Amino acid sequence: MDAVKEFQHLKIDLNDIRLATANFHVWKVIGEGGFGKVYKALLSYSEGRSQVACKRLDPDRTYGQGDAEFWKEILLLSRYKHKNLISLLGFCSEEGERILVYELASHGSLDKHLSSSTLSWKQRFNICLTAAKGLCYLHDPNGTQQRVIHRDIKSNNILLFEELSTSLHESWHAKIGDLGLSKLGPANQSHSFAPTNAVGTDGYIDPTFENTATLTKESDVYSFGVVLFEVFCGKLCGDYSSGRFENLVPKWKLSCKEEKSDDIIFRELKYDIDPSSMKTFLDIAYRCLEESRENRPKMSEVVEELDIALRLQEIYDEGEPPIDYEEISKTATPCLVYKSEEELKMLLSKGVFLNSGKTWLLLNADGEHCEMISSQGCLIPIEYLSSVYGKKSRFAVDYRYGAYFCDESKMHVRAQFLSPHIPYTINLVFDFYDTTLDNLGINYKLAGEKKSFTSYLVDEGEDGWLISELFQFTSHRRQLDLEITFECKNAIVVDAIEFRPLERVEHQMLENEEVDMPETYWEQKLPSDYEDIIKWSKYNVQQATKKELYSILCQGFLINNGEECFSLAKNGKKCHMLPASMALQEYEWRWRFSPDDSRFGEVAFDSHVSKFWVSCKSKILSPQTAYGCYLVYKLQENHSGFERPLKVTDVVNSVHGTRPWYIFLLTPQTPNIRRKVNQNTHNPLNRPRRKGRPQQRNNGWMEVQIWEFQTGATTESISKDLLLTYSEKKLLKGLILDGIELKPI
Structure with a gap:
């Protein structure tokens, strides 16, 4: 086949894919659609070795993507390369199998993150902007190639990546994926029409398709407009709660037209968005959904407007000036002695007392502020507890009082030194007065709210105090005022309220050490008694290499007549x-x-x-x-x-x-x-x-x-x-x- 010859350099052996996916084991599945399943694998390909996504077309291919779409996607992704298009790393076409191997999206697809409250407006706008750049390139690849109509733009086909050197969502950017349903058109036409059968996904399809039976670049623009509204509303465009598909797009358009964006905005981030940035974003999103194709903007215009919206949001987010640590140090107890800003930050990294010893401030390794407010500084009323209690408080300047006693009371908490735009947890630092009690939970309620909560989430801190997570939030400014009412069934000893930056899970580097390693390497990874262990299994491993033995042990197998299971951890244990x-x-x-x-x-x-x-x-x-x-x-x-x-x-x-x-x-x-x-x-x-x-x-x-x-x-x-x-x-x-x-x- 000519197509196979043209892309021979991208071909990957089926046996290699089977080994990397544990023979397409269900444990390796990371996604599924009408075309088949997607598997995560550590695989070698023409340009190296890394974690990849293997899309395996359904063997019978009686629905979803077929052979034509398979070769079309290889063709497009091989010839159309852009930093905001998914990269094709290889393919397999053997024994009736059709498998496409892509770079692995480190954070999956956009639809999985629409309702995430940790994804800020700045991050959302950046995702939309980078996705728009990818689609803009398909529509107008600098006039050197044919235009491409994607025909299935949706949040599920917008994949999210980040730079390895960063964390959280700051550098998340998007890439357009799934070009198997795309159509090519001449590069010199202002409009590319593609007569077609029904394609795309409910809710995203251009409504004019019913009358014209054609899809155009402007149809992609409409679909992208739906995605923009999904990002703004924090939900998918279709609701199946009533047992049938309900398209939310008409409701969103009406609310936007009547300037009632407050009715549809993602409420978790409602107060974090810059009004001018929101207006710019909604204006271009609404234009994308115009009934007339001629009135819809080009993707180049969408890119320009989204770039403006992002810049406005960045200016809004950076509105508060940097914190003056020297000014803060003037309220420290005892006075701080330092010769440089570096020495001051070193002192802050160990924690300092402020506000006459009622506040403790620490600068963590990420430059974020951890703030603790003593019960003496926020408990209403204060009931002193003698140090006979036996657990020493870090705030106990007068050691006659080790902590403070709370039965049913209120706390008026005023944080002053929060790091803006950082996710925080609010923790109660306490202990049960009667240490023989079981963990019975702590009831609490935020002032102005009818609903109360019960926290059973209790950890023990390094200093022996218990820590219970009460709330989470993203800081808007340095200050935050809260009033919390506690209704505890049992007496507790309260030490402080803590504002702690949400602990991060750092991005893991890809495994690349095991490329073409010799047999001696794999033998070292096996336990010393691996030969005896293998005898327990049903596998015939007489001709197996050490690498294959290691793979079998890691997958695990039944032993003792199938009554137990043995496996090997990655560290060889x-x-x-x-x-x-x-x-x-x-x-x-x-x-x-x-x-x-x-x-x-x-x-x-x-x-x-x-x-x-x-x-x-x-x-x-x-x-x-x-x-x-x-x-x-x-x-x-x-x-x-x-x-x-x-x-x-x-x-x-x-x-x-x-x-x-x-x-x-x-x-x-x-x-x-x-x-x-x-x-x-x-x-x-x-x-x-x-x-x-x-x-x-x-x-x-x-x-x-x-x-x-x-x-x-x-x-x-x-x-x-x-x-x-x-x-x-x-x-x-x-x-x-x-x-x-x-x-x-």
């Missing part, structure tokens, strides 16, 4: 998974056969009690290794709640003073503060991993760490029985257990 039938007391649970869902074939569900025992046992772990014991589970839609945590008790050691600890089966939700906006809860995309919090596994199951331990100098038997108790004393309805896994932390 051993992992051991026990099925629910071995880890639980069987009489407490109902059981069902589930071979498609569980590698063990049987799962436990719907316990008849509110607590259950978990037995953690193994004799095949790596020595001198920190391990975690993870509960592997799912929750049915009709589960019994689980907003409260489960208490974990080491019954054997509890008599020696070991306190219980707590785990969550549902990710804890934290209220998000916006100025005079309705309360709602959210989970930030960059919430870090923490002990006791659930995480999604690649195979669709959830996991949560319920215990951690250290193995000895030699491989030894590990045995621990834990009691998990649900706080509500309800039956554990809707909980499905696959088993427990012991793996390195």
Whole structure:
């Protein structure tokens, strides 16, 4: 085939793709559509090796993209190159398989982030601007090539990337993807018409298509206008809640025409947008949706207007002058002694007391301010507690008073030194007055709001005080005034209210160390007793290379007649998974056969009690290794709640003073503060991993760490029985257990 010859340099061997995707294992799936599935893989190609996205067309290809679209996308992405178009790294056309290999979008597609409150207007406008540049290039590639009509512009086909050297969303930029449905047109025509069958996606399709049966560059402009409104409204253009598709675009257009943008704006960011920037953005978005194609702007105009909107928002965001640390230092207690600005910042990085010792300020490694306000500075009324309590406060200048006592009271909190435009958590730093009490939760309410909240999210700080996350918000300015009412069932000792910058999850560098490594390299990654381990498996590995053996061990396999599972972590440490039938007391649970869902074939569900025992046992772990014991589970839609945590008790050691600890089966939700906006809860995309919090596994199951331990100098038997108790004393309805896994932390 001529097409194959022309693009021979992009061809990737099918066996390499199968190995990189674990033979298209479900764990590797990162997306799915009418064309088929998309898999994440670490793969070598003509220009190097990196994490990639492999789009595998459905084998029968009776719907969605077919062979024609497959070769068309290869043609377009090979000839039309732009920094805001997705890059094609290779393809495979063997044994009936049609696979396209792209650069991996580090943050997925835009539709997944529309409702993210951590994505600011500046970041949203930059994403729209860079996507517009990519589409502008397709429409007018400098007159040297044919114009391209995309025909399926939507937020799902706008992919998000960032620079490796940055974090959060500051450098997020967009690339246009999925050109398989595109049409070519002459470069010298002002309008490119493409008679076509129905293509595109409901809600995004040019409404004039019904009468003309043609799509044009202006049809792409209309679709892009829909995307702009989605970004502004924080939701997709279609609503399926009524059981049928409801197109929201007419409502959005009407609200914009009547100058009622307040009715549709994404409320989580309502007060963060610059009015002039919003007007510029909405004006161009509305023009894109004009009924007449002739009245719609060219993409070059869209780029110009979005660039203006972005610049206006940047000016608005940078309105507050830099903080004067020397001025702040004048209120420090005790007085600060320094010779240079660098020495002053060094002192601030260790933390200083301000406002007569009632405020503690720290400058973190990212240059962001962490501010703590003592209970003496915000509690109403103040009830002093003698230092007999025994836990020392960092604010205790007069050591007769170690902290302050709170039963039912209010806090008037006034932060003064926040870093603008930074996501923060507001934390209560406290302890239970009666330390024998279980974690019963803290009830609280923000002044002016009817809804109250209960926090069960409690961590222990390095100084021994407990920390409970109350709210999250993005700072607008340095100052913030809040009044919080606490209604605690049990007495608590309050030390402070803390404003802490939201912990970041840094971008991970791509793995590139394992390119064409020799057999000796792979042998070093294998455990010393790998030959004995392989004998446990059903695999015939007589001719396997060390690299193939390592891949098999990492994927894992059943041992002991299929009753247990062994695998290898990336650091070469051993992992051991026990099925629910071995880890639980069987009489407490109902059981069902589930071979498609569980590698063990049987799962436990719907316990008849509110607590259950978990037995953690193994004799095949790596020595001198920190391990975690993870509960592997799912929750049915009709589960019994689980907003409260489960208490974990080491019954054997509890008599020696070991306190219980707590785990969550549902990710804890934290209220998000916006100025005079309705309360709602959210989970930030960059919430870090923490002990006791659930995480999604690649195979669709959830996991949560319920215990951690250290193995000895030699491989030894590990045995621990834990009691998990649900706080509500309800039956554990809707909980499905696959088993427990012991793996390195």
